[in-house]
Amino acid sequence: MLVAAAVCPCPPLLVPEVAAGAGPELDTARNAALGALGVLAAARPDLLIVAGPAEPDGTGPFPPGSAGSFAGFGVGLTVRLGEPPEGTPAPVRPLPASLAVGAWLLDRARWESAPVEGLGVAQTLGAGECLRAGADLAARAERVALLVMGDGSACRTVKAPGYLDERAAGFDAEAARALGDADVAALSALDESLAYELKAAGRAPWQVLAGAARGAGLGGQLLYEDAPYGVGYAVAAWS
Secondary structure (H helix, E strand, O other), rough: OEEEEEEEEEOHHHHHHHHHHHHHHHHHHHHHHHHHHHHHHHOOOOOEEEEEEEEEHHEEEEEOEEEOOOHHOOOOEEEEEEOOOOOOOOOOOOOOOOHHHHHHHHHHHHOOOOOEEEEEEEOOOHHHHHHHHHHHHHHOOEEEEEEOOOOOOOOOOOOOOOOOOOOOOHHHHHHHHHHHHHOOHHHOOOHHHHHHHOOOOOOOHHHHHHHHHOOOOOOOOEEEEEOOOOOOOOEEEEE
């Protein structure tokens, strides 16, 4: 059963070594994300699953000890999702970028509260499939926590990766409201086509969260919302 969740953005720029001189611009988001992890630890889960968007070759489960690298962003930094069970070789499949950012956050927060696994979620996964995947995650242990990585639209300004789309601000506002209110129904109803057009990579992971949270009775709190670089970022904590 899901007992807690944290929702965080997943740009590699959240990692100071990657951001370099731009690091201070995301200090508030970074600190909010670390604060949200405190809610997960306080819930004393038996299992933590980090879920985030991934390209086709990075979808599916990632066992404890899976590693990710930021070498593709010019930084010689490797992170790991917990440790593999004793006597088990470290997994070889690399984490997608979103899960690597999640692993970095957990490392920064010195996570030791529960074993950690990962789930790469295809951005094309339909809402129904996302909801079913979330329900399956919630059934993995008696007390499950989720760290859900994902960004909102990438179309908030003319300099944004997807250029300016007038629909982006409204989409992000509704998504942030739903995340802050732990509104499972609203997250479940997010428009898949619109999210795709707005390059909102968080849509599928957020709907996985919605599936996991059905019937859990969790409340939410929005800790951060902004659109630096023209991309919508939100941090929320559910407990």
